[in-house]
Amino acid sequence: MYAPEEVGMDSKDQRVYTRSWNITAGARGGLGDTGFDYDVYVNRSSTDVTRKSTDFLAVGGIDDYYLGPLLGKVNGYDAYAPNLDVLYQPLTRGQYDQFSGTNRAESNASRTGVTALVTNTSLFELPAGDVGFAMILQGTREKFFNQSADPNAATLFRGQTAGTSAEGQRDLYAIGAELQVPIFDTFSANLSGRYDKYSLQGGGGNGKATWKLGLEYRPIDSLLLRGSYATAFRSPDMFYLYSRESSGYTTNVDTFLCRQAGFTSENFDECPQSSLSVLSSSTGNRDLKDITAETFTYGFVWSALDNALNLSVDYNSVKIENEVSILGTDSILTSEANCRLGTSENGDVNFDINSPTCRQILAQVQRLPATDPINPNGVSKVFSYPINLAKQRQTGIQAAADYKWSAGRAGDFGVNAGYYRPLKHELQQQEGDPVYDMLCCANSNELHYRATFGANWNIGAFSTNVYGIRNAPTWNAIGEERNIGPWTTWNATVNYRINKLASVMLTANNLTNERPPVDRTNGNWPYYDQGVYNAFGRSMFVELSLDFQ
Incomplete structure (x- = not known):
């Protein structure tokens, strides 16, 4: 580690540049006197990320400066003749710049999709009311590329491995339909079905049909009873498939x-x-x-x-x-x-x-x-x-x-x-393994409960909102007690509508600057479960929105 007085405040900067855009264009309207309406649109989104970090060079750099010349090997390890005096001499910014270089990584992801939606709020009539209908057709192409580091990182920088690249493409297609059926005046059903299919670059793919049934019953005007059963299907994320x-x-x-x-x-x-x-x-x-x-x-x-x-x-x-x-x-x-x-x-x-x-x-x-x-x-x-x-x-x-x-x-x-x-969370990692209770004994860091509270006030052009999250106590690192926490954070927003076109919003996250609870049984820095808690303190944002619709 080097002090700012030696090498400057920005010496170890890591800078990430992100460029994102999202464009949607489409058309909607009615299909004559058929009672059907259509909504067709094309969406294109893309994100490019460049990361630049400062790393020490592998040759002619910091190792040579501190270790000195190579003498040979002892027990299979390299042996050097270091000049111990340099250990107590501060580096200059010029030396630091001489010993280091910029390690550049790049990634991008894009998604192009076409969606067509056809609806009819009165496909036909039943004694209890009209049957609603909707149908959807989708086609999507997803692509990504990721360069984890400079392609020559292994030879350019000390302690670095070769930068690797990963890229892949996936095409997805789907067709689905949904019916809203009023069975009786107080009882209705929602039935939907969908078929998804995908194909992977380089071969492979699959398809599967899924469905959902939802029921609603209103015995009195103020009470609604509801229930549903559904199946789901998706392919793994492309990065998990194509990452080298x-x-x-x-x-x-x-x-x-x-x-x-x-x-x-x-x-x-x-x-x-x-x-x-x-x-x-x-x-x-x-x-x-x-x-x-x-x-x-x-x-x-x-x-x-x-x-x-x-x-x-x-x-x-x-x-x-x-x-x-x-x-x-x-x-x-x-x-x-x-x-x-x-x-x-x-x-x-x-x-x-x-x-x-x-x-x-x-x-x-x-x-x-x-x-x-x-x-x-x-x-x-x-x-x-x-x-x-x-x-x-x-x-x-x-x-x-x-x-x-x-x-x-x-x-x-x-x-x-x-x-x-x-109430229950059971996990079996592989067939033949025991089934684990994930709510017990630090088998996982899952919260035993989460409570939220919000309040809002709207007056004229102003709107304000306060939102709090209370996370339950979690298991300590040795799994003996659920006594870490609880942890409560508050967020707040104030929004002002300038006119029909523009509005400005001030957002504060972790308003009280609440720190993660320390687990004294956790012997590893930063001494709390990073899967549940984070070190983000109070943060403030100002956002200007323009609505051209």
Whole structure:
């Protein structure tokens, strides 16, 4: 690390330039006296990203300056004759510029789609009312390109691996139809079906039909009972399919060796095998299967005070098969330790080293031989790639309430609240693996509940909104207690309508500058679960909007 006094405030800048655009053009109207309306449009969107970072050069740079000439090898490792005096001499900005260069990465993604929608609010008439109809046709082409680093990064920069490129293209087609059927005056059904098909550049593709049935029953005017069942289908993201191998060095804890030596999450930072530089390699997987799902929901909506007050409660159940997941290096090393030691750190979950998942995890970790003079049996490389999870199922309860009222000249007010609580979440990574309870014992960082609250005030050209999120306490790193948090953040917006054309909005996120709760059992910096919490403090934005419609 170098102080700004040595090399300047911008010496280690990483700058990201993003250019995005989105264009939609179309036509809508009626098909004569048939009762059918059409809406046809073409959409084209594209995003280009360029990242420029400053990295040290591999040749004639910082290594030569500090290490000195190469003397030969000792125990298979390079030996140098460093000049120790330079360790205590500040670098000049000129030296820093001489030792470093710009590492450039680029990526772009585009999407071109054509959509045709035909609707008829009265396809034919039933005793309880008109049957509504809608039909959709879609065709889409998606493309992406990603250059992870300079193509010559491995030879130009120290500690860097070769920049890799990935690119792919996918064509998608879909046709669907929907019927809104009033069976009785108080009972209606919504039935829809869809067929999706995709083809991949280089071969491959699939197609599948999905459907949905929704029912609504209103026994009295103020009460609506509702339920639905639906199936879903999608192909994996293109980056997961086409990504070529890329690698880089990360800092990780060798969880297996540390736990084997008696260390725990609370004191991993004291373990000699903590903060190790590990070569992490990732690649895509063209063998990924399509993702399928089934959802089932039922609940009610109650309205009162001329619909000024609305309350809703819904139960939902989601079953997913072949969901795509990619594990980070830390997660892989934690799972490897569980498999090798046969149990989780807290002892609540047992692991079979011969299970399909353990065999896969062990194959993803490459270790040095026991005879290595520097780090015997230590991690040398971790392989990561996307995989399909066998299946998972989650059920939960979702509730919401909102109330609106007018205060005359003082404006219009509204308040709302929401609450979600998972009841069950089970996961099986591969066929033959045990089924894990993801709500227990730090098996996952899933929140036990999430509550929201909002309030808004509209008066004249001004509108304001305050929105708060309260996340439930999470499991500590060693999985013994759910005692980290809760964590509550507040966001706010103020919008002013200048005229029919323009408006300006001020947004503040994390208004109270709330910091993530610290987990004292987490021995790794920054000492909180980065999958749940983030270090973004208060941020403010000003946005000018122009509406030319």
